[in-house]
Amino acid sequence: MIRGVAEESSRSARIEFSEDGGLDRRLRGQRLWQRGGLAPVGLPPGPGDAVLATADGSAPLWIASRRQGQPREEVAAGPDELAPGESLRDQLHAGRFLGLLPLVHFLRRVDGAAGWTSPGLRAAIVFDDPNLRGMSYGYLRFRELVEHAAVHGYHVVMAAIPLDYGFVDRAAVRLFDEHRHQVSLALHGNNHEAFELLRVGSEVQALALVAQSLRRAARFESRTGLEVSRVICAPHEACAAAVLRAALRLGLEAVCLETPLQRRPGIPLLSSPLTGWEPAQLVETGIPILPRYPLAYPFDDVVLRAFLDQPMIVFGHHQDVAGGLGRLEELAGRINRLGKVSWGSLAELARSSFLQRREGRTLLVRIHGRCVRVPIPEGTDRIIVEVPPLDSEPLAGDIVAGGARAAVQATPGEAARACFEGPFRAVETIAWQPPSPVSPAAVPPPPWRAWPIIRRVMTEVRDRSAPFLRA
Numbered sequence: 001m002i003r004g005v006a007e008e009s010s011r012s013a014r015i016e017f018s019e020d021g022g023l024d025r026r027l028r029g030q031r032l033w034q035r036g037g038l039a040p041v042g043l044p045p046g047p048g049d050a051v052l053a054t055a056d057g058s059a060p061l062w063i064a065s066r067r068q069g070q071p072r073e074e075v076a077a078g079p080d081e082l083a084p085g086e087s088l089r090d091q092l093h094a095g096r097f098l099g100l101l102p103l104v105h106f107l108r109r110v111d112g113a114a115g116w117t118s119p120g121l122r123a124a125i126v127f128d129d130p131n132l133r134g135m136s137y138g139y140l141r142f143r144e145l146v147e148h149a150a151v152h153g154y155h156v157v158m159a160a161i162p163l164d165y166g167f168v169d170r171a172a173v174r175l176f177d178e179h180r181h182q183v184s185l186a187l188h189g190n191n192h193e194a195f196e197l198l199r200v201g202s203e204v205q206a207l208a209l210v211a212q213s214l215r216r217a218a219r220f221e222s223r224t225g226l227e228v229s230r231v232i233c234a235p236h237e238a239c240a241a242a243v244l245r246a247a248l249r250l251g252l253e254a255v256c257l258e259t260p261l262q263r264r265p266g267i268p269l270l271s272s273p274l275t276g277w278e279p280a281q282l283v284e285t286g287i288p289i290l291p292r293y294p295l296a297y298p299f300d301d302v303v304l305r306a307f308l309d310q311p312m313i314v315f316g317h318h319q320d321v322a323g324g325l326g327r328l329e330e331l332a333g334r335i336n337r338l339g340k341v342s343w344g345s346l347a348e349l350a351r352s353s354f355l356q357r358r359e360g361r362t363l364l365v366r367i368h369g370r371c372v373r374v375p376i377p378e379g380t381d382r383i384i385v386e387v388p389p390l391d392s393e394p395l396a397g398d399i400v401a402g403g404a405r406a407a408v409q410a411t412p413g414e415a416a417r418a419c420f421e422g423p424f425r426a427v428e429t430i431a432w433q434p435p436s437p438v439s440p441a442a443v444p445p446p447p448w449r450a451w452p453i454i455r456r457v458m459t460e461v462r463d464r465s466a467p468f469l470r471a
């Protein structure tokens with residue numbers, strides 16, 4: 001029930017969630033800002049009612065009760081009509097969530113165990129640009145960082161530029177190897193030119209760029225023994241459609257981009273009302289986009305991402321810790337207080353991007369990753385795998401599970417499904433493969449140019465000298 005009078009206001013309200021046991025744990029005790037335009041009028045709670053949220057610490061605006069045995073909730077605000085091109089996620093983000101969040105919360109409660117379950121809270125803190133040419137990069141001192149991560153319970157991903165993979169410091173490699181729970185590596189473009197993944201003009205160029213990035217990663221891995229997640233963080237948060245298609249064909253597990261995707265240059269316009277709602281968004285011919293969020297932005301959206309079962313991937317640069325690691329301690333503390341959090345590499349986050357539902361001896365798995373690792377409950381005879389629909393492209397390819405392969409074909413807007421019969425292992429790998437895979441080794445390299453090296457030397461000198469110039 002939506003009650004109360006919404007009154008125009010330009011101020012922001014601080015929405016305080018209670019500690020009531022009926023409230024989703026991820027929301028309990030949170031204080032999130034709701035932007036102006038709506039000043040909810042307080043509702044009078046009746047005897048036995050639970051106040052789930054108040055405005056500015058006093059006026060109740062979300063109340064739960066159980067009258068005549070029926071769950072009943074009253075809220076002082078409701079969702080707005082979707083504007084043209086708007087998605088539901090546009091009404092559930094930092095600064096604007098009050099209209100929709102209680103409704104989602106209520107539907108989940110009614111849906112209960114019959115609904116889909118997620119793998120739980122997952123998180124990583126990503127730093128763009130560092131490399132392993134030394135024991136530090138700008139303000140990031142690696143030993144201090146991994147020890148801090150171990151003490152405060154978080155995982156750091158270094159999104160490193162493949163151009164830099166040729167030379168490494170042995171001590172840095174050893175440190176990363178000994179602290180795999182605290183630190184991992186991911187791809188950051190290929191050469192890291194300005195808007196590198198956006199200015200790719202053709203499919204051939206996109207394949208050449210992504211394949212070179214993957215070959216550099218494979219050489220780095222064989223020399224160092226370290227692993228690089230096959231997830232590419234796009235420099236300057238922009239990526240052309242041709243690169244997304246190339247990424248899928250060349251076997252990348254995901255692209256990691258700041259969301260909402262509608263604001264990202266190059267990303268095709270997505271029209272589904274559920275855009276950005278799922279743990280990862282499949283775009284173009286089916287590459288998953290893992291959503292990430294700037295370290296400098298308010299924490300509120302991290303809470304809402306957790307509530308939506310999305311990974312909490314917070315990213316920044318070495319300058320973000322110029323004042324010390326206290327900022328990471330506070331961030332990790334707030335994330336860890338949301339519940340039990342699995343911190344890990346971007347590959348681990350990509351591989352846990354799925355939802356599952358049990359129906360008797362059948363397990364339904366909806367995959368939002370290329371290759372997910374699914375614990376299979378005992379007594380499962382059958383797995384039905386679903387790949388969510390693409391916005392405008394037909395979905396085609398193979399689904400692989402339990403050692404079997406099934407070709408799928410679905411029209412735009414339709415999910416692809418395949419059914420697999422047991423027996424199954426305790427943990428199964430379920431993969432989604434495109435129709436025309438390409439090996440990175442089979443793609444010719446792009447023409448050699450001096451500029452990317454010159455540019456990178458200049459940016460690296462700038463970054464590495466920053467702490468000394470400041471002193």
Ligand SMILES: [Zn+2]
Nearest residue numbers: 128129235236
């Ligand atoms: Zn960068």
